[in-house]
Amino acid sequence: MRLAFPFAAIVGQDQMKLALSIAAVDPAIGGVLVFGDRGTGKSTAVRALAAVLPEIEAASCPYRCDPARPDEACETCRGKPKSRRGKARVPVPVVDLPLGATEDRIAGSLDLERALSAGEKRFEPGLLARANRGFLYIDEINLLEDHLVDLLLDVAASGENVVEREGLSVRHPARFVLVGSGNPEEGELRPQLLDRFGLSVEVKTPTDLATRIEVVKRRDAFERDPAGFTARFEAENDAVRGAILAARERLANVAVPDETLEKAAQLSIRLGTDGLRGELTLMRAARALAALQGGAEVGWPHLAELAPLALSHRLRRDPLDEAGSATRVTRAVGELAAA
Known part of the structure; x- marks a missing residue:
């Protein structure tokens, strides 16, 4: 492969x-x-x-059903006795x-x-x-x-x-x-x-000379020797995997205080986003970020870091403001922090 x-x-x-x-x-x-x-x-x-x-552990069906979630199984898996439902890691x-x-x-x-x-x-x-x-x-x-x-x-x-x-x-x-x-x-x-x-x-395409050179060098090294290049980063990849798995385990126990939810709502109101999907997504993303960082609860720094990612694509165009949407979100974050 x-x-x-x-x-x-x-x-x-x-x-x-x-x-x-x-x-x-x-x-x-x-x-x-x-x-x-x-x-x-x-x-x-x-x-x-x-x-x-x-x-992932998957059932032996065309949909790779999750054996841990029988309520979401396909008709093929539901029709088989539990003892005959084969599974494998894929x-x-x-x-x-x-x-x-x-x-x-x-x-x-x-x-x-x-x-x-x-x-x-x-x-x-x-x-x-x-x-x-x-x-x-x-x-x-x-x-x-x-x-x-x-x-x-x-x-x-x-x-x-x-x-x-x-x-x-x-x-x-x-x-x-x-x-x-x-x-x-x-x-x-x-x-x-x-x-x-x-x-x-x-x-965006990097404009820094050193960064561009490093990208080209790494891509060329990978194409010349994929196995050897991958081995060089095995430990760092393992660290990424471990952080994601630990965050998944920790996610359900990460608290979201009411004051943090209030900040997310205030930010969405300040930016004029439609509906409530913006702050809901921002809250969920901030909770995942806190879990990745090993935190026990979501705070303002998590919201501030992820607000451009969660809200910038939900903004209406403002003909009187020539700034990009990400810039508008960053500006609103700064104004709310200073308020």
């Missing part, structure tokens, strides 16, 4: 790495949107993080969704070959089934057709894919971290889609 570039070896792009790590700690945050220049390591970071995470899946994919390819459809040869109606799982309990990565998500975007948002929100067509009626688990990337110069995302992503990050 082809090795993934080590997560710990990625130079710079700290906010992108932080956002992905937080989503790995608490997938309920709602996925990560990465906008920026081409060739800045967006897809590399997603695959690198998935490779860092430990293998890598965390990373599934690419190409722009040209059809709805049938994504959601699944009737297995035509089986239907024609044996006259049997059987479901052919799609990309959503393959992505269950892993990452679904969409490059150039701003160019994805609207009806496919709606499908993905519905499934990502419910954690279940429902297919009702061609005489089929199938439900199966589809819980994944949705990661979208794109270049703003090629088109904007609909506000409805922007709001459904938990965190957003803007990545």
Whole structure:
């Protein structure tokens, strides 16, 4: 199997790495949107993080159901006696969704070959089934057709894919971290889609000479000797894995004081975000960050660090303010801290 570039070896792009790590700690945050220049390591970071995470225990079914969650099992697993439900350890899946994919390819459809040869109606799982309990990565998500975007948002929100067509009626688990990337110069995302992503990050091509040289050197070293290069960063990758696993264990016990929730709400009001999804996401992300850092409760520093990631893509355009959305959030954080 082809090795993934080590997560710990990625130079710079700290906010992108932080956002992905937080989503790995608490997938309920709602996925990560990465906008920026081409060739800045967006897809590399997603695959690198998935490779860092430990293998998952999965049922021997097309959906890799979680044996620890029988209430979310597919019909195949539910129909088998517990003693006959085989399981194995498999890598965390990373599934690419190409722009040209059809709805049938994504959601699944009737297995035509089986239907024609044996006259049997059987479901052919799609990309959503393959992505269950892993990452679904969409490059150039701003160019994805609207009806496919709606499908993905519905499934990502419910954690279940429902297919009702061609005489089929199938439900199966589809819980994944949705990661979208794109270049703003090629088109904007609909506000409805922007709001459904938990965190957003803007990545830029590094302008520092030393950083650019180090990126090129590491990529070249990896391509020349993947195994040797990966071994160099094994200890650091192990540390990342250990921190994420420890944070998952600690997450449920991290407290969120009322004064912290009040600060999150005040910040959202100051910025004029629509709805309550902004502060809810900010609170969840801050709790995951506190867990990653070994903290027992969420405080203002956690909110301040993550506010640009959780709120900047939820702002309305202000024709009287030429500052970027991340700058507006940072400014509001400073004003609230000084109040």
